[in-house]
Amino acid sequence: MLLRPKNTLDIITFGHPDLVQPSAPVDRVDQEIRELVRDMLRTMYKAPGVGLAAPQVDVLKRICVVGFDEDGRHEELALINPRITGYFGQESGYDEGCLSVPGIHSVVFRPSGIMVEGISLQEEPIRFQAEGFMARVLQHEIDHLDGILFVDRLGPAEREKLAQQLARLEARTQKKCKTAERRA
């Protein structure tokens, strides 16, 4: 019997075409999905990051995980087919980054509260309200499922400021994709 290595997954970066594709809903939460979620959590903590969406590991399925410490408590969530059903509270700005856009960050404005619906790993419907940092991270991750990155949420002036850095990252990503193609 082979011992399975502790899997972490490769994170694709800005310029990879799959990062801007919408992801498909999950029909069944089976063993394969649960293993994917486990590997996504491992990958997120190792990176380290506070959230990860399946398309970032090049799986175009509507799954995301979040995990971080807040007020001395560890918050962790895995959501299948998450949907934002409502917003509340004021918009606020926060300096966001993304594991798929390494080295780049910018202030993004988002509503401070959201209503979320989805499915748990036990395949039960879940519904909750999130505020503050949790709402911020969930909005960022759920955006990924629609092929939207935080840089797409910036105004034209902010986006322009990052244009050169993004172009360089895009070129690096495309070079990596080509190398992978040659190997395959």
Ligand SMILES: [Zn+2]
């Ligand atoms: Zn991200």
